[in-house]
Amino acid sequence: MGAPAQRDPSTSSYYVGDAFYAALVRAFTDWDRDERAIADPARRDAVRAFLEREARLLDRGDYAAWLAMFAPECAYWVPGTPERGDPSREITVAFHDRRQLEDRVYRLGTGYAWSQAPASRTVRSVSNVELFATGDAGIVMVRSNFLIAELLDGELRHWAGWAGHRLETTGDGFSILAKQVNLIDCDRNLRNPSITL
Amino acid sequence: MTTQQKPILPERVFDFDSLVHEDRVHRSLYTDPAIFDLEMTRIFGAVWVYLAHESQVPQPNDFVRARLGRRPLIVVRDSNGVLRALYNRCTHRGATVCRRDRGSAKAFQCPYHGWTYLNTGKLSGVPWPEGYSCDFSRPEFNLMQVPRVESYRGLIFATLNADAPSLTDYLGPVRRPIDEWLDRHPGGALEVREANRLKFNGNWKLLYDNSADGYHVVFSHRSLLMMENRLQDGDGKGMSYYKDSPDSGPVKLYSFPNAHHFKDKRDAIPKRPGALWAIEGLHPGMEHYEAALRRDFPDRADAFLDLASSEPVNINVFPNLHILGNHIQVSEPLSVTETATTWYGTAVVDPDGELGAALGPVNALRMRTQEQFPTFGEVDDLANFEQIQAGLAAEEDAWIYMHRGLGLPERYSDGGDGTTIGPATDEVFMRDYMRVYRRLMQTEPAIAPTREI
Numbered sequence: 001m002g003a004p005a006q007r008d009p010s011t012s013s014y015y016v017g018d019a020f021y022a023a024l025v026r027a028f029t030d031w032d033r034d035e036r037a038i039a040d041p042a043r044r045d046a047v048r049a050f051l052e053r054e055a056r057l058l059d060r061g062d063y064a065a066w067l068a069m070f071a072p073e074c075a076y077w078v079p080g081t082p083e084r085g086d087p088s089r090e091i092t093v094a095f096h097d098r099r100q101l102e103d104r105v106y107r108l109g110t111g112y113a114w115s116q117a118p119a120s121r122t123v124r125s126v127s128n129v130e131l132f133a134t135g136d137a138g139i140v141m142v143r144s145n146f147l148i149a150e151l152l153d154g155e156l157r158h159w160a161g162w163a164g165h166r167l168e169t170t171g172d173g174f175s176i177l178a179k180q181v182n183l184i185d186c187d188r189n190l191r192n193p194s195i196t197l
Numbered sequence: 198m199t200t201q202q203k204p205i206l207p208e209r210v211f212d213f214d215s216l217v218h219e220d221r222v223h224r225s226l227y228t229d230p231a232i233f234d235l236e237m238t239r240i241f242g243a244v245w246v247y248l249a250h251e252s253q254v255p256q257p258n259d260f261v262r263a264r265l266g267r268r269p270l271i272v273v274r275d276s277n278g279v280l281r282a283l284y285n286r287c288t289h290r291g292a293t294v295c296r297r298d299r300g301s302a303k304a305f306q307c308p309y310h311g312w313t314y315l316n317t318g319k320l321s322g323v324p325w326p327e328g329y330s331c332d333f334s335r336p337e338f339n340l341m342q343v344p345r346v347e348s349y350r351g352l353i354f355a356t357l358n359a360d361a362p363s364l365t366d367y368l369g370p371v372r373r374p375i376d377e378w379l380d381r382h383p384g385g386a387l388e389v390r391e392a393n394r395l396k397f398n399g400n401w402k403l404l405y406d407n408s409a410d411g412y413h414v415v416f417s418h419r420s421l422l423m424m425e426n427r428l429q430d431g432d433g434k435g436m437s438y439y440k441d442s443p444d445s446g447p448v449k450l451y452s453f454p455n456a457h458h459f460k461d462k463r464d465a466i467p468k469r470p471g472a473l474w475a476i477e478g479l480h481p482g483m484e485h486y487e488a489a490l491r492r493d494f495p496d497r498a499d500a501f502l503d504l505a506s507s508e509p510v511n512i513n514v515f516p517n518l519h520i521l522g523n524h525i526q527v528s529e530p531l532s533v534t535e536t537a538t539t540w541y542g543t544a545v546v547d548p549d550g551e552l553g554a555a556l557g558p559v560n561a562l563r564m565r566t567q568e569q570f571p572t573f574g575e576v577d578d579l580a581n582f583e584q585i586q587a588g589l590a591a592e593e594d595a596w597i598y599m600h601r602g603l604g605l606p607e608r609y610s611d612g613g614d615g616t617t618i619g620p621a622t623d624e625v626f627m628r629d630y631m632r633v634y635r636r637l638m639q640t641e642p643a644i645a646p647t648r649e650i
Contacts, residue, residue, distance in 0.1 A: 103573070110420040
């Protein structure tokens with residue numbers, strides 16, 4: 001296996017393997033249950049502020065700051081079915097590791113990504129933020145609903161769904177270990193799904 | 198004086214000889230709803246149309262919904278194991294009888310009045326039959342179905358046309374690349390594992406025009422090529438072989454009879470195990486699984502990694518099937534200006550266990566390699582198709598050109614069996630398919646759906 005320098009998740013993908021997929025699927029199974037809900041308003045406020053900042057950064061196209069919200073070894077997962085499935089066994093709308101998230105951002109910045117040239121304007125609303133405890137005191141699962149208004153090629157349209165964030169507590173806030181975006185129309189034919197969700 | 202009643206709307210007659218020329222076609226082929234309506238019978242009603250893959254209906258009673266043109270269908274393996282394409286339309290009043298996308302069912306009951314059909318299409322019962330004077334055992338009350346449904350090595354096609362040739366004759370020489378594509382998998386077997394599902398606001402032919410187009414690659418996919426090579430010293434990843442002088446390179450275009458075509462990029466890849474993997478774009482898990490396979494299967498890892506890599510072919514079967522990379526891409530016309538295109542991902546099945554413990558890693562890689570192009574490449578093509586549709590609003594600027602290579606016979610060679618071989622960026626395949634299109638649009642097919650079981 002590679003030396004530490006080769007393990008930089010921005011340039012290689014050693015961390016995405018069977019164990020990573022299995023842990024990810026497990027982490028997003030059966031987690032949003034009442035008995036795990038965290039009622040503490042201060043914690044919820046902190047998470048809500050974190051998600052609202054994420055929405056603002058994406059609306060502004062500040063992708064460098066957005067990427068910095070993710071842990072080095074992270075996952076961005078848009079399942080292709082409402083059952084969500086196992087991404088190691090089936091096609092997703094999108095499944096990115098750290099490097100491919102950076103690919104996504106790089107591509108949008110080339111100026112030659114015709115699906116986003118000119119770039120869509122978006123306004124995101126985040127609501128129904130709920131926190132759920134995990135077995136690890138430093139990790140919280142967050143469920144929120146989203147509605148994205150997108151102006152694409154002069155036409156206003158909407159994306160809707162809910163997101164699951166797996167957040168790790170850090171010294172000064174949170175870091176996204178994994179973000180799962182559940183579009184309500186994930187298993188329908190999508191027109192130009194090129195904005196970052 | 199005539200007593201003949203005039204039709205409510207005058208029937209429009211199109212002169213396809215004046216709309217389809219050798220070097221160009223008229224914009225109305227892409228914009229006129231009446232031409233679109235005619236295509237639903239004269240194209241989609243006349244030829245073999247791809248519906249589904251057998252792995253989507255593996256067991257008796259399994260079904261998946263599909264469309265033949267705009268006709269809503271239930272593709273079902275009936276209780277006896279026979280593949281059928283039933284119209285998803287209750288014989289009674291016309292409601293769809295099946296509203297789930299896929300599943301398993303021995304019978305379909307119309308939710309509106311409860312008419313029930315076996316999965317053979319046979320009407321098995323209606324509520325309160327004493328209120329009818331007719332004989333419901335007569336076939337006229339069964340679900341309508343497509344009379345000819347056949348599988349070519351797992352690919353299910355159907356045609357409404359009683360006069361259509363056999364499926365194998367219709368496919369003709371395009372069977373060779375299909376066979377080679379299938380045979381690179383152990384046992385020649387694969388299965389569908391979900392899909393990247395897309396649509397665009399444009400005519401379905403824009404997608405077929407693009408299907409063997411080597412001319413657009415370095416322009417339409419410029420951001421993808423830049424992205425794939427951003428961490429490389431050179432530019433060897435992805436479809437970089439289209440750069441520089443593609444027409445004098447190893448990529449070849451095969452234009453077959455019946456409007457099928459094939460862009461063969463395999464000769465752009467060195468003939469050694471691992472060469473396909475070497476140009477594969479960077480994707481999640483790439484280094485992890487490669488290291489594991491090289492550790493566990495030192496002699497076979499390169500071959501396994503090639504199996505996870507995108508096969509460099511575009512095999513296009515008129516009018517709606519595109520086999521490219523490891524995808525089975527299916528296009529569906531929704532209206533004259535709207536088209537769905539679904540990129541079904543495929544997994545290696547390995548019926549004889551040739552891969553052993555490598556099967557899981559190969560498929561885990563293969564899911565990610567297949568998402569790359571729809572996510573970062575196709576979206577840009579579809580945006581360009583939408584902008585073609587927008588540009589075609591210009592009525593006076595009526596022609597679309599497809600004359601690249603025309604008048605330059607030295608660019609072509611005869612591949613036998615009615616096949617023309619041309620260079621990578623040529624438009625000969627468009628001219629050939631539009632000739633077939635014109636003939637089809639001038640012919641009323643013998644559409645013969647059946648209700649006989």
